[in-house]
Amino acid sequence: MAGYRLKTPVSEEDVRKLKVGDIVYLDGIIITGRDQVHRRALELAFKGEKDKMPMNLEGLALYHCGPIVRKVDGEWKIFGFGPTTSARMDSVETDFIREFGIRLIVGKGGMFEKTTRGMKEYKAAYLAYPGGTSAVATSAVKRVVDVHWLDLGSPEAMWVVKVENFGPTMVAIDSCGNNLFIDVLNKAKKLAEEAKAQM
């Protein structure tokens, strides 16, 4: 298991070397995007209106997160920056990666077969951030650089955030088609059947 510190935007080469079980810390820009960011961005992509995207996402890390944000003295300040459940985005993430060139997805609770195939095809990786560790994540925020689509409500908007030493994140899906969540769950299912047979 290797440890990495990566600066965004990351290259295809950076992503290729990541293997499940590796531990990664991030520096640079990450953007938040949960349910509504996926919906709106993909609507634009499917209508052929990608030029209406508020920024270029190539090589960036997309973070499944609905932050707690307040304006303090005219500046946006983040009070909560932990991950949300990634599984809700499982059905659309491959499209998002393909359309916008995202290389890293950060979230919690895992993504499954479809995204695993998509990450292998388009060379991206999923980083699991420990669920609930919002205070640690908030401490890694340097500043809020920008916010787009605030009309979606503050947890659903696309926040552009500069981070330093953001982590630990664990590579749970790599670009070779390995998925640690699926491996662990499959093993557990087998053991559960054995345990139940003895009960």
Place this chain on the structure above:
Amino acid sequence: MLNLKESLRSGLVDIMREAAFNVPQDVKEALQRAYEIEDNSVAKANLRAILRNIEVSKEKKLPMCQDTGTPIFFIELGEDFPLKSELKGIIEEAVRIATDEIPLRPNAVNPWTYKNSGDNTGRFVPIIHLDLVPGGQMKVIYLAKGGGSENTSQLFMLSPVLGLSGIKRAIIDAMIEAGPKPCPPVIVGVGVGGSANMALKLAKKATFKRLNELNPDPKIAGVEAELLEKINSLGMGPMGLGGKTYALAVKIEWAHRHPASLPVGINTQCWAFRRAEAIFDNSGEMRLLVPP
């Protein structure tokens, strides 16, 4: 009366603040033990981050988790406590103040219009469970319950012929279904018997038991220990990424059941257990029991 209301309100805000930045001591100790026994690097990294998060949250007064939960109150109201029917309004006010001041994420959404009320109050929210007890005090258990771990709760209406082994199997099935979703390590609350809603309420109350205290009924204590061992032996570990500690504890509550029914409610509680317990005396003075 005015002072009483004011001190109640501010005491309630205080316990909500305590819960936002702390986890109970017994939970912290259980997480520390889990860190010590894990030997795979991913499990250890997850637990190290969790333990560090508990420190940072307390130090910097940053919410433990960005999902600051649904506000839930379990109240034992003394029959001689000077306030009764006005209590609900005071709790609602305290929730609004706490949401603004701490700050908490607004989590009360109208299921028909999808509109967020913006202040954590709404129809039947905060959720209040009230029991009337003798005496002049009021005991409050406040729980800020995150969506991720509440979502993996389950109700099984088993056939009574399945007996204890049916109960155990249902719990194992629920854990496999939950997998990485409830942010493990979790505390597994189980409610056996009663009615459908009673089983689920008991399951949630079961998670409030002290983790380091054995169930006084040796038979149930044995079932709890067996289930904890079996759940952890599945190897799902912290965050479902593999390891020895998926659950910190299994806690069971029960009620008598209908002859034809065997309800089993299962409530999963994430490691970020935002729970505070306090006693208010009849002047509104608050004494915090948990988390210290």
